[in-house]
Amino acid sequence: MDNSKIGQHISGQFNKELEDVRNKVLTMGGLVEQQIEMAVTAFSTGDMEMAELVIKQDNQVDALEMAIDQECMQILALRQPAAFDLRLLITVIKVINELERVGDMAERIAEMAIQLSSIDSKHDQYYELEHMAELVQEMLHGALDVFARMNIEDVTTITGLDANVDREYGSIIRQLITRMMEDPRNITRMLDVLWIARSLERIGDHACNICEHLIYMVKGEDVRHLTQEELEKKMKA
């Protein structure tokens, strides 16, 4: 199954509508990626203007979600799509929900960045957090790439990264606890950092969910709630 799935309809108008939905999802994905990028940068550099911008732009993500939802609903009602077209639309509705949540996570990171900057401006000690951010960005980018290419061959590589994310998350928590114990005055700040770590960890989960939805779209097989090993086995089968 490949890209050419869209674009062979006898009805040119239907082609256009599906293509349009797909492009909008990719635009939304791009925007969300940008939001994460900016939120993380705002946190590590203390750039408050950038953090404010992330918060301000979240309503664009929300608006896109609603617009795409509406479009999918219209196509479902008017065209009664079947088979791949149906799975595409159902998947889009689910994927944009995940993306919207990722957008919320980016917004939260930006909020925490603002709070933290009022306490201290040096954030370069959170090296691991930045590494974790890179990992989840890679996952989300990979997931969106799968959607763009409609090729699920390498999808388990993406979901496999989630274990690394979880490991880093655990290690950050241990670090934060240590600092809290060192000096209870750190607790407020560390809790904010914890929120950021938690948000990043969630973004990884959402990226995995998107991958699962995409497997359904391409193969028509529901692979949710499987372990990574089970998923790999299923994809090889």
Added chain:
Amino acid sequence: MTAQHTRTHSIDVSSILQGQKNTDQPLEPCIKVENLNLFYAQKQALHGVSMEMPKKKVTAYIGPSGCGKSTLLRCINRMNDLVDNVTIEGRVLLHDENIYDKSVNVAALRRRIGMVFQKPNPFPKSIFENVTYGLRIQGINDKRILEETVENSLRGAALWDEVKDRLNDNALGLSGGQQQRLVIARAIAIEPEVLLLDEPASALDPISTLKIEELINELKEKYTIVIVTHNMQQAARVSDYTAFMYMGELIEMGTTSELFTNPRKKQTEDYITGRYG
């Protein structure tokens, strides 16, 4: 407190989850088609078609014009016998009995397998006489039996309330949708086992179409139904099983929900999503 509450009132969802997986149960086949080839003179119209139609379920045939779906339907009650130059190879079994066997009485067979066509074809007689026609040619003239049959059949075809006060009016005065339901009433008056519907709603308006579809849903309680339709959404709405045919071959057959969400063959996918094959 809350924990206890949930423990005592835990909601049982097993029945819902079970219902999802119940689709693979073995079904009792009513009609079996085995390796059926059909030729109109030299031209082969059906190529080795084999399939089973389960009892008291609706099976729909879909496919582009000229793919052989009507031809296949007409094989089930030997309507093709009436066409010149037709050669048929293979078997069609109704409850394990080959309907093409020499010993089979075709008239008796057609009483067991009723058929309704695309265009409503009531006889130019009264509504009452239309429904009782089949009984009368069987020699049944008992007024009480006839009246009972008329009411039951018209109720079965969801037409009774609309025509009960004018049973002696000419059937040709009914609307197209009513005529089609009358024809279905006529078909079920002789209590067949199987109903073959060849595009039963294609000449009707959307409301009449929905009434026919609703009727099909009720009729499958008692009859095995096979329907040919050009309208894929209609197949999706009314049938339990769908067979996709192309150029005289059966490409794919499966449960309707599976075939319309995740077809196995690319040709099926292309057809139901409206793409070039």
